[in-house]
Amino acid sequence: MxxxxxxxxxxxxxxxxxxxxxxxxxxxxxxxxxxxxxxxxxxxxxxxxxxxxxxxxxxxxxxxxxxxxxxxxxxxxxxxxxxxxxLGLRFLMRFAAAPRTSWFAPRDWEIGVHPSRTAGGEAAEDPAAGDGSRKVTVRVPDLSAPGVELLEGGPFDEALHPSGYTAAVRLTGASHTVRDPRIHEAWSEVVDALAARRVVYQTVPEPLRADHHRAWELGVADCVVASRLLADRLRAAGLETTARRGYLLGLFGSDHAWCDVVEDGVHKSLDPVFAFVATVGDERGVAESPEFAAACLGSRFNRLLPCRTDSAEPLVYFDGEPAPYWAMVGVGARPRRSS
Structure with a gap:
């Protein structure tokens, strides 16, 4: 068939x-x-x-x-x-089923960020080509973030880079737990709403991501909506927190968002969508992994490359406006080969 x-x-x-x-x-x-x-x-x-x-x-x-x-x-x-x-979600979440140590060990990546100019997949190549098409700008890796080391490429002096870039980075994860009850309460509110299907996890258009409270009230959320909402609730509880956004790396890169909260002076990652997906398991085409879901509350993974954002802003812009979702087709990543 x-x-x-x-x-x-x-x-x-x-x-x-x-x-x-x-x-x-x-x-x-x-x-x-x-x-x-x-x-x-x-x-x-x-x-x-x-x-x-x-x-x-x-x-x-x-x-x-x-x-x-x-x-x-x-x-x-x-x-x-x-x-x-x-197929994309299944591949990108495959690492959740790998041994726990593989989530955190230093890992070197080659990344290419050349967003597609069209839904058909035309990549944004050298801006000197002068083809008269839309102006493309992209957010660069956040080299100040914990666990991120630039091996090749750059410089990335400005948050936005013209057209695209190629670079090699080393990402090192970290296993952390969270003890603050305020974090646990806000986390449970968001993850439980997704798990109970009160809010549907689905793709959300960028303009609606920008109005994350409206999206949540409409009963829809993706990683950006969930992370921004979680950050709002943690901030309201008096915690230092930021909604982060970057790429989930594999054979291709995927736009992803999560939270960063500071507890006892340590930056800890909170990923409500990964936790949800790992909990529902086969329904989403990935292996159920309670251990991975638990690690999403505090731990940093070696496949997440944060970019320079203040509140999970878009990673790609066309003529100064957020690019459509299909622009991510032009983002690629693979493990770096040893020389």
Missing amino acids: TVETAAADTLLGALDRFRTAPSDVARYDTDTTTAARALRAAPDQVARLASAGLPHVVDSARGPLFDYDDLMNVGMFCGTGQTVPE
Whole structure:
């Protein structure tokens, strides 16, 4: 049975499992061909999504145009195990099933941040090429963060870098626990809401991420929304905390957000979404790992590269505005080979 045949009805079955982007933040610019590639389905199956009620607009030349974030949620919730979102999450969380020591040991990475200029995957190459396309700027690694060491590349003197960059970094994790009851209370409020499905974990458009309280009230959250909300609650409790944002590194990089809280002078990481995903296990296509979920409350992992942000701001900009989610297609990372 081919993926195209298997996906025919399951794509439609995903429509009632997530909440589509509010009309005031949706961007209907992804055509059927691009959508089919991401969902590993035939174009006519994607067209059926429009007929079944997935919000879209119709362009006289390009046909139905969808919101890319809506399509990512179709892929995440369809359950075929073959879509790009499902395969990506499965790969990127595979390290949760590895031995605990592997989460923290120093690890060297080669990263390339050259955001895609189009939903079809055209990368942003040398800005000197002068192709007249949109101006791309990206956030650089936070070399002041604990456990981050630059091995090659840079300099990264400014928080925003033109076009893209290539670098090698060493990431060293750390195993920590948290004792402050205020942290535990705020943590439980956020993680329990996700686990109980009072708030649906799904892809959230960048404009809605920027209004994280609205997203939470709408009953949707991703890593950015959850981390910003957690940071707000910890700050209100009198704790020094920051919502962080960077890349989860693997064969490709994935935009990710988490919290940093200071306890007893030590910076400790709080990752509510990783904890949730590791708790629900196979439902999301990854192995259940209670030990990893527990480590998400305080520990720092060697696959998370923080970038220079103040409150989990976007990592990529087009002409000064936050880039769409599909820009992350142009972010790549792999373990660095020994010379």
